[in-house]
Amino acid sequence: MSDTASGRTGNPGERLRRALLIAVPYLWLGLFFLAPFVIVLKISLSDSVLAIPPYTPTLDLSRGWEGVVAMFRAFDLENYVWLTEDDLYWRAYLSSLQIAALSTLLTLLAGYPIAYAMSRAPERWRPILLMLVILPFWTSFLIRVYAWMGILGQNGFLNQLLMGLGLIDSPLVILGTPVAVYIGIVYAYLPFMVLPIFSSLDRLDRSLIEAALDLGCSRLQAFWLVTWPLSRPGIIAGCLLVFIPAVGEFVIPSLLGGSRTLMIGKVLWDEFFANRDWPLASAVAVVLLLILVLPILLFQRHAERQQRRADE
Amino acid sequence: MDTAKAQASASGETAALPPWQDPAAEPLIRLENVTKRFGDFTAIADLSLDIHEGEFFALLGPSGCGKTTLMRMIAGFETPSAGRILLGGEDLVPIPPNRRPVNMMFQSYALFPHLTVADNIAFGLRRAGLPKAEIADRVAEMLRLVQLEKFAHRRPHEISGGQRQRVALARALARRPRILLLDEPLAALDRKLRAATQFELVDIQERLGTTFIIVTHDQEEAMTMATRIAVMDHGRLVQVGTPEEIYEQPNSRYVADFIGEVNLIEGVVTSAERGRLTIEWAEGAAPILTRSDVDAPVGTRVTFAIRPEKIAVSAERPEGLVNAWQGRIEDIGYLGNLSTYHITGPAGMRFKVQSPNRRRIARREFSWEDRVWFAFDETAGLVLTR
Numbered sequence: 186m187s188d189t190a191s192g193r194t195g196n197p198g199e200r201l202r203r204a205l206l207i208a209v210p211y212l213w214l215g216l217f218f219l220a221p222f223v224i225v226l227k228i229s230l231s232d233s234v235l236a237i238p239p240y241t242p243t244l245d246l247s248r249g250w251e252g253v254v255a256m257f258r259a260f261d262l263e264n265y266v267w268l269t270e271d272d273l274y275w276r277a278y279l280s281s282l283q284i285a286a287l288s289t290l291l292t293l294l295a296g297y298p299i300a301y302a303m304s305r306a307p308e309r310w311r312p313i314l315l316m317l318v319i320l321p322f323w324t325s326f327l328i329r330v331y332a333w334m335g336i337l338g339q340n341g342f343l344n345q346l347l348m349g350l351g352l353i354d355s356p357l358v359i360l361g362t363p364v365a366v367y368i369g370i371v372y373a374y375l376p377f378m379v380l381p382i383f384s385s386l387d388r389l390d391r392s393l394i395e396a397a398l399d400l401g402c403s404r405l406q407a408f409w410l411v412t413w414p415l416s417r418p419g420i421i422a423g424c425l426l427v428f429i430p431a432v433g434e435f436v437i438p439s440l441l442g443g444s445r446t447l448m449i450g451k452v453l454w455d456e457f458f459a460n461r462d463w464p465l466a467s468a469v470a471v472v473l474l475l476i477l478v479l480p481i482l483l484f485q486r487h488a489e490r491q492q493r494r495a496d497e
Numbered sequence: 498m499d500t501a502k503a504q505a506s507a508s509g510e511t512a513a514l515p516p517w518q519d520p521a522a523e524p525l526i527r528l529e530n531v532t533k534r535f536g537d538f539t540a541i542a543d544l545s546l547d548i549h550e551g552e553f554f555a556l557l558g559p560s561g562c563g564k565t566t567l568m569r570m571i572a573g574f575e576t577p578s579a580g581r582i583l584l585g586g587e588d589l590v591p592i593p594p595n596r597r598p599v600n601m602m603f604q605s606y607a608l609f610p611h612l613t614v615a616d617n618i619a620f621g622l623r624r625a626g627l628p629k630a631e632i633a634d635r636v637a638e639m640l641r642l643v644q645l646e647k648f649a650h651r652r653p654h655e656i657s658g659g660q661r662q663r664v665a666l667a668r669a670l671a672r673r674p675r676i677l678l679l680d681e682p683l684a685a686l687d688r689k690l691r692a693a694t695q696f697e698l699v700d701i702q703e704r705l706g707t708t709f710i711i712v713t714h715d716q717e718e719a720m721t722m723a724t725r726i727a728v729m730d731h732g733r734l735v736q737v738g739t740p741e742e743i744y745e746q747p748n749s750r751y752v753a754d755f756i757g758e759v760n761l762i763e764g765v766v767t768s769a770e771r772g773r774l775t776i777e778w779a780e781g782a783a784p785i786l787t788r789s790d791v792d793a794p795v796g797t798r799v800t801f802a803i804r805p806e807k808i809a810v811s812a813e814r815p816e817g818l819v820n821a822w823q824g825r826i827e828d829i830g831y832l833g834n835l836s837t838y839h840i841t842g843p844a845g846m847r848f849k850v851q852s853p854n855r856r857r858i859a860r861r862e863f864s865w866e867d868r869v870w871f872a873f874d875e876t877a878g879l880v881l882t883r
Contacts, residue, residue: 390607392603395603396608397620399621400624401672410620
């Protein structure tokens with residue numbers, strides 16, 4: 186509030202500087218988010234044709250205003266209607282949400298203990314542990330997912346190990362099943378879960394736990410009544426950071442999930458590259474975006490609240 | 498006469514004896530040869546101490562002297578490497594912190610930020626499994642005690658530092674512990690609030706009768722509040738006594754120097770006769786004449802300690818004070834109610850002398866560079882041999 190107040194009273198030069206400063210992120214968003222979105226939205230309202238580009242109408246600027254009007258005339262919601270008619274799409278959306286939700290939960294279950302252990306590790310170890318969490322990012326995401334194909338396959342390392350240990354007789358079928366997708370998502374998104382939780386646990390004053398013990402809590406109660414609620418901001422941030430990209434995930438289901446895993450990212454890819462139906466693919470993307478807007482908004486509100494609390 | 502004596506010892510004298518002087522009194526908490534080592538570092542070295550019911554006991558010392566470690570061992574957050582801690586005769590060491598009838602007020606207050614003031618206070622009561630109505634009553638009682646009724650539904654970040662301090666106190670007292678441990682409870686408050694809170698703490702302690710053990714590095718705080726003070730240094734108790742004893746009869750240079758201001762003068766005993774010592778301390782200067790019970794035969798090196806406020810300054814040689822020298826005022830520290838004079842005496846020895854400002858500053862008696870007499874009588878100072 187003080188910002189707007191001083192902006193109103195500031196001299197013109199300062200106001201201009203302020204406007205420029207604000208303009209940069211808006212320009213960025215406009216250029217790299219809004220413009221592509223408008224293009225995708227436009228394509229989603231178009232019809233598919235065998236041409237380059239594979240959709241009609243295209244904007245014919247040589248005809249001036251008339252061309253714009255002609256383009257808008259040709260727009261229809263046919264593709265969106267089609268999404269409701271074929272149950273493939275809504276099943277894909279639902280399955281994506283389901284897979285994303287379950288893998289978020291699994292990532293949380295795997296990530297929280299890691300973050301907790303890191304925050305309890307001796308101070309001099311923490312930078313190294315943080316480094317280890319971030320280290321996988323130094324290798325290409327695609328290569329890491331391919332590596333999992335080598336691990337999970339029929340003759341992969343995992344099956345060889347389990348058979349070598351005599352735990353199983355015949356190789357497990359993991360690759361090409363939803364299980365492989367869960368493993369892939371949990372693996373790939375783990376750092377996004379660990380880092381925010383670690384940061385909220387790291388900030389936690391240890392004397393709070395001692396106070397809880399002093400006031401009659403067992404260690405478990407102290408965790409449940411103090412540590413857990415106070416790390417909730419990190420948990421929420423981590424879950425959203427995993428859930429949102431996981432819904433639209435394409436590489437992991439297509440490489441690890443095989444044909445049995447239905448995810449919207451894969452459907453979208455198929456529409457674009459296999460069917461060359463850009464307008465329908467665009468409609469799929471627009472609907473996906475609308476589905477994700479809700480959690481994104483939640484995330485933003487949450488982040489803002491955090492910020493405000495931190496400012497206090 | 499016999500009956501009078503018997504009566505006096507039966508009723509008046511023994512009953513008036515404070516518990517720490519009464520050999521028959523059972524201490525509430527007894528530390529027996531407690532040692533705590535962290536790796537190679539010895540934080541507490543073979544320490545024994547009795548604290549009695551209803552005491553306001555201060556552990557005083559500079560940072561790193563082990564006072565906090567000692568308190569954390571009583572609370573149960575550290576385990577002694579050796580020795581026992583007895584509470585009412587029962588060994589506390591194997592009991593985890595959540596089962597000890599001891600509560601702690603943390604230096605950082607450690608209030609739960611996600612809970613309201615009332616929920617913070619109720620936290621310990623809920624763990625104790627008290628019925629809901631009783632919890633509500635106790636919380637209300639505690640809020641009244643620390644005068645925070647209006648703030649029951651605020652979160653810790655919505656109240657001031659002084660209020661937070663009181664919530665921490667109320668939360669620690671709510672379970673009615675037998676001992677309340679206070680870790681530097683006033684360190685985060687500003688000076689004025691601190692002074693007011695000191696008296697409030699004493700008042701609350703007297704009203705509840707709970708035994709308070711306070712850890713502090715602030716000697717003034719300890720002097721104001723405590724019934725007894727333990728002065729610690731490097732994990733050992735240097736002296737345990739009432740504030741008066743610690744101030745007036747420090748048993749060592751360390752205690753004399755730590756508690757308040759003091760002039761320490763090194764010298765050699767040149768005559769010792771029936772409780773009167775003569776201490777030669779500077780070539781050509783009149784020796785110090787003092788009374789002392791200290792066993793210091795002729796030739797012993799001793800330290801003579803005298804508090805600044807026990808030295809008088811005057812323009813003329815004062816009558817009746819056996820120790821008097823002339824010196825020059827080097828510096829005057831004006832403290833409002835008091836002035837501290839830094840006087841260079843014989844052999845360039847610097848003395849600190851404190852006297853109340855009886856006149857307004859413009860009409861001050863002495864000024865820089867003035868030659869003055871400073872003097873004290875033979876009972877004003879103390880002879881220390883260690």
